[in-house]
Amino acid sequence: YYLWAYLGNIYKNMKKEIEAIFCYEKALQLSPPPDDKIAIFSHLADTYFRKGEYKKVLDVIEMALEINEIPELYNILGRAYYRLGNYFQAMKAFSRAIELNPASAIDYANIGYCLKAINYLPAAQIYFKKALELDPELTMAKRGLEYCEAILNTKN
Known part of the structure; x- marks a missing residue:
């Protein structure tokens, strides 16, 4: 999983979001430990955010929050809701x-x-x-x- 996640980060930094998403999803399929899984979900959500796919961000962050609540996940979640015009959420x-x-x-x-x-x-x-x-x-x-x-x- 580590190599897929690392490759995803490289693609994300190169602004190749489609390739990054593919890599992050591959990494998640390989059952990383919980902390790494949260980090991969966070990168995946950020990549969807960059693409303007805010509803997908919500889905990914909800999966990550089932593992653990960390402030960064709520920040990404809030930013996605904001972009969707759902200011109260x-x-x-x-x-x-x-x-x-x-x-x-x-x-x-x-x-x-x-x-x-x-x-x-x-x-x-x-x-x-x-x-x-x-x-x-x-x-x-x-x-x-x-x-x-x-x-x-x-x-x-």
């Missing part, structure tokens, strides 16, 4: 990632973007600020906060 996934890793600035910022998408700007501001408390250099949180402040300041 995305927030639920990002919230679970934060429960598992309270120091995850990116997941706070991701919730901020979900709230921004549904036009809850004051709440989005809170999440962007929390993300920046955890990581003052997180560009996406800075941009989200600047947007919210600009819109809210024009309304006042």
Whole structure:
């Protein structure tokens, strides 16, 4: 399984997603141990994400979560739900990632973007600020906060 997974990573890095998916699926067929299986599922989901196949991302991540809950899986799950326009499910996934890793600035910022998408700007501001408390250099949180402040300041 290891060689198939490694080859999948090479193809993924070369942006050859179809070949990468084939390799990851081959690796999974060879029954890797649970931790490696989760890593392969994560790479497979990320590859589907790059292809814009967000519903497949959901399927793959759900299989990985049956093995173990790790924050990165919930982050990928949330990003897929976000791209599908399902902001409430995305927030639920990002919230679970934060429960598992309270120091995850990116997941706070991701919730901020979900709230921004549904036009809850004051709440989005809170999440962007929390993300920046955890990581003052997180560009996406800075941009989200600047947007919210600009819109809210024009309304006042």
